[in-house]
Amino acid sequence: MTIDQPGIVDHLLVLLLSVALPVGGWFSIRRLRRRLLQGIPYTTRADDYRNNILVMWGVTGLLVIAWLAYDRDWRLLGVAWPGGSWGGILAAGVITGGLVALDLYFYRQVQRSEAAARQLLERTAQFTMLLPHTRRELRWFYGLSVSAGITEEVLYRGFLIAYLGAYVSLPVAVVVSTVIFAGAHSYQGAAGTLRTFLVGLALAFAYVISGSLLFPVIAHALVDLISGRMLFKVIRRLPVAATARDAC
Numbered sequence: 016m017t018i019d020q021p022g023i024v025d026h027l028l029v030l031l032l033s034v035a036l037p038v039g040g041w042f043s044i045r046r047l048r049r050r051l052l053q054g055i056p057y058t059t060r061a062d063d064y065r066n067n068i069l070v071m072w073g074v075t076g077l078l079v080i081a082w083l084a085y086d087r088d089w090r091l092l093g094v095a096w097p098g099g100s101w102g103g104i105l106a107a108g109v110i111t112g113g114l115v116a117l118d119l120y121f122y123r124q125v126q127r128s129e130a131a132a133r134q135l136l137e138r139t140a141q142f143t144m145l146l147p148h149t150r151r152e153l154r155w156f157y158g159l160s161v162s163a164g165i166t167e168e169v170l171y172r173g174f175l176i177a178y179l180g181a182y183v184s185l186p187v188a189v190v191v192s193t194v195i196f197a198g199a200h201s202y203q204g205a206a207g208t209l210r211t212f213l214v215g216l217a218l219a220f221a222y223v224i225s226g227s228l229l230f231p232v233i234a235h236a237l238v239d240l241i242s243g244r245m246l247f248k249v250i251r252r253l254p255v256a257a258t259a260r261d262a263c
Contacts, residue, residue, distance in 0.1 A: 016091060016223075017180035024081040031074060031169060033195045044202045047144070052245055057144055064147075071166040078174055091214035091229035092173035107225035110217050111234040118241040125245055132249045139246060141204040147247045156243045164236025171196040172219055181222045186245045214238070 018025065051057060082092065089095065099102045124131045136143065147153040171192055179188035197212035218231040 016093075016177055016185070016226075017086070018091060018177045019181065021178055021181050022081070022085060024077075024084070027079060027172075028074070028081070029178055030033055031132065032175065033198070036070075036074075037199050037201065040199070040202060044142075044145075045254075048206045051144060060147060060152045061149075061155040064152070064159045068159055068162045071162050071170075075166040075169055078170065090226070091177045092168075092169060093222055093226070093231075094173070095227050095228055097225040097227040099224065099226050103224035103226075107221040107230040109225075110221040110228045114214065114217060114234045115237045115241070118238050118245075122241055125249055129253070132253055135246070136248055136253060138206060139203075142202055142207070143246075143250070144251060145202070147243060148250055153243065153247050156247070158239060160239035160243055161236050162234050164234075167196070168218065168222075168231045168235055171215070172222050172231055173228055176219065177224070185223065187225065189216070191216070193219055 025187035047057065078092075083088065097107065121135075125135055137145070147156040175195060176185075176188045179191055183191070193212055193215040196215045197208050200211040201208050203211065218234060221230045221234070222228055
């Protein structure tokens with residue numbers, strides 16, 4: 016789970032994940048919010064979802080090329096079936112099931128309670144404009160969710176932990192990689208970033224104890240899918256999505 020000798024491509028990928036992508040995303044969202052304040056409607060969500068999918072798979076493609084060039088073991092990226100003790104595999108399965116069950120519970124609560132739905136909109140006011148508002152957008156968001164489940168786990172869990180493991184202990188590598196992962200989602204505000212950090216820690220733990228990204232990929236994709244559909248339904252039911260001023 017550790018790269019013996021990180022190369023220049025590894026360093027560049029880390030800079031891309033920890034600096035370039037978060038900063039670029041921050042400027043993009045800032046520009047979007049400025050346009051909303053000017054009264055310009057946001058009508059390109061589906062296109063933006065598609066572009067994000069292309070970017071995520073593009074970066075993952077670069078990683079795959081680097082792995083082939085360096086002739087590395089794919090198990091360093093977590094591309095393997097779960098192994099180790101049955102206890103570790105069972106625990107990883109419990110973490111996966113727990114995260115999905117928790118999201119389904121929230122989905123159920125929001126479906127049954129208008130008060131819970133309005134509270135959810137208030138908590139997501141900073142980024143409601145980024146969520147799917149139409150069925151076409153929802154379909155693209157589903158594709159984005161599955162893509163994020165695969166590519167973000169490979170990049171932030173598999174690659175970053177293996178890279179950082181060349182310089183620090185495994186626990187530190189897990190925490191630092193999770194901080195970078197949460198930073199990439201800072202557009203969700205402080206509460207959303209903290210939630211992403213905690214979920215990221217759980218996914219990283221499931222990866223470490225099972226030696227495989229299978230459980231984290233499944234959990235990540237399903238949580239994103241459920242959350243996206245939940246918020247879509249709330250927005251359609253209570254069309255009070257955040258105004259441009261609320262989003263700033």
